[in-house]
Each structure stands twice: as structure tokens, then as C-alpha cells.
Amino acid sequence: MMAQPRPEAPADRCEPVPCSTHAWCVIQGRHEDHASAPTRAGAGRGGLLDALVLASGADAPTVGFLDLDLSPAELRQQCRDLRAHLDKVEALADALDAADRGGERP
Template structure:
């Protein structure tokens, strides 16, 4: 990779070109200088992105096509996606074969900040399963587990009531 300090000019940037790289167009030199200026005060991920982009410009010698490719990627990412035509709950878009719902979780994380009781739906090959308690359950099996959890929470609430009574 061609490395140079952020205060370099177009002429000094061109001097950093390796012999096996094509000459840089004047526009590419301006883009590389601007990219160096854009790095100032940015986080490491943004700087790494700019470095990657710059390396492609160095290899091509012309920024026009590289920047057009990046613009195409950004436009594609921002383009509205077609919703799933199989399940209303599926968050996947455009053509896809595995269907996934949004993952829901209890509103209270555990002591480490991890989600408690995450759950979601999946459908592969026409069979919808409920992901709950790290298991893939049929809807009927999920209802049994939910009933067990309700009973457990009733028991937990009874413990809380007992604690309140003894705190008296």
C-alpha cells in the first residue's frame, strides 16, 4: 500500500507511486489529497475505509471508476427492498429462501447486559419454527414452554410476595 503523511501535496503523492502502478490522473491526485485531508480527526474504521479506497485508486490510476463503483454500492444499499412475499413477519427482503422474523427479547437484560429469553420465527422449506430457549420448537411445543414459563413467573412472584412479607 502507498503510505504518506496527511500533509502531502499532489506532487509528493505522485512521487510515492510504485513503479508497477499506472500513472495517476490529475483528478485522482486531487481525490487522494482530499482523502488524506478527510482522515484528520476520524475514527480508525473510517480511516481504514479511506485507505482501502485509496489503494484501489492507486492500482487503477484513475479514481473515476473506483468512485463510481462505491457510489453504485451505496445506491444499491439505499434502494428500497421488496418485502418478503411468503410471510408478513419475515424481515428478509428481495429474493430469499430462509425466512427470519425480528428477534424479540424480554425487556430486562441479565446482569451482564445480555438479552433474556430471545425469541423469533424461522422458516426453512415451508416449516415455521419458534426459536425459544435455544430450541427450535413447533408452535404447539412453544405454547407448552410458554405455559411452563408463566407458571414459573407466578412462582417467582410468590417468592417476591414472601420476601416483602418477611421484610416487614
Template sequence: MSNTVQTFPAAFGEVLSSGDAALKNPEVTRTRACITVDQALEAEERDAVRRSVDDQFPTVAAFLEDMRASREKMLEGASPAVVAWAERLEDYVAGQPDPEQAPAGVQAALQSEIRCAVYSWCTEHGQHDDHQGAPIAVTAPGATVPYVDAWLLSFGPGAELIGFAESDLTPEQARQEAAKLRVFADQLEDLADTLGGGR
């Protein structure tokens, strides 16, 4: 028996019949070597699950149909990995113990992944009121906690600040602290030079 068969357009049982008989069927010949038998069985199982959902949960069936229609438009030209993710999402909804509740869970999960729409630098996802950017930090050799760090933060439009160590600074205050750190860096290099560690 051939181990590379396709479930469509030939009937599933016909394709799994003897290789010689299948070769005589032009529909099979035209679609041979596309998928393995395991993949064909998996596709058949997915189709059975989808037919069951269509029959038992019309609301979910409509949701999935909308997803498929949207997917075709939105994923045109997308990478195979993104297309596979969308297909897995459909299978997830269809295979849930309570498919009627699954769409709400999917929407919530997608919402939690949405990036901040207020600030491009904000690293928070989903619904949030306080905004925070990625930190910059300096850590001493062998230490795990930085001795100085800073990050952008905001409690809403018009309340943008810079977190610095334990303080919240305005941009002008942050510039003053940066100037102090430059002086400190020069002094640190002077100490190194004193011990003969000049460049």
C-alpha cells in the same frame, strides 16, 4: 434583479435580465415567484445533464424515459417526499460516471429492498431462502443480552418453526414452554410476596 424567477416558458437569459424588463414580459409575469434563482440554475443544470445523456447514452435515455412514464402513473397522488425520491433516482442514473451500467445498479438496489413475498412476518429483504421474524425478548435490568427470546423462522414452506433461546420449536412445543414460563412468573411473584413486595 428579481430573485424569484422561472426558467420556463421564458428563455433563461431573459428571465435573469432586469426585473423591470421581465415584468413587461407576460410569460415571465405569469410564472414569477415559483422558484429562486438557485433553483432555476439547478434545474437548468439538470436539463443539461439529461440532454447530454440523451445524446451520448440512448439506452440510458430510454430507461429514464420509461421511468418517467411509469413514475407519472405510479406516483399519482403520492406524497411530495416519494415524488422527490423518484426524481433523485433519475438524477442519480443520469449523473453516474458510467450511466450505461447505472440502471442495473438501480435495479439491484431496488431488489434488495423488496419485502418477503412468502411470509408477511418475515423481516428479510431481497432474495432469500431462510425466513426470520422480528424477535420478542425479555432482558434483565441493566443487561444488554436477553435471557429469553423467541422469533418466527422458516426454512421454506412447510418448515415453519419458532426459535426459542437455543432451540427450534414446533407451535405445540412453544405452547408447552409458554406454560412453563407462566408457572415461573407466578413463582417469581411469590418470591416477591415473601419479602413483602405484594401488590
């Protein structure tokens, strides 16, 4: 009797296989470098403020942000610094509005 072709098991099909190492990783299939989905400032805009979790091999995961690889503590400090900076940036708008009302430029 000739061997019959074996029915294809579900795992043999080309279905995406989620990452088995990190729950936050969005890369599917076999891979060594892991990445989360990026967080972006503003809908559909990518760029300078994009942030995502990254890990390579057995290295501890970091967050890629502002062209830096940051630990959780470093990321929190970076966020504190940016919040303080954004207050100063927004104050420029207030200064400009005030100058427009008074006829002066900051």
C-alpha cells in the same frame, strides 16, 4: 441510429424487495432462511426471552425461543410452563417482603 440507454425501470433500482414467501418475514431481497422481527421482553432489551419465527427452505416455520426451535404446540406449552414458573418467582418477592417485616429470611 444509435440505441439510446434504456430508462431505469423502478424494479432495477436498489429498493428493498419484501419476502415473497412469508408475510411475517422481515428479510428483504433474495434469501432462503426467513425470520420475523424478534419479540423482546422490555423495550430495547434483547436476550434470553427473545422470540422470533424462523423458516429455512421448505421446512415448516418454527419459533426460536429459549434456544429452542418450537412448533406452535410446543411454544404454547413452554409459555404455560413459564407462566407457572413466574408465579413461583414472584412468590419469592412476597416471601422476602414477609420475611423483612418479620425479621426472617426465606
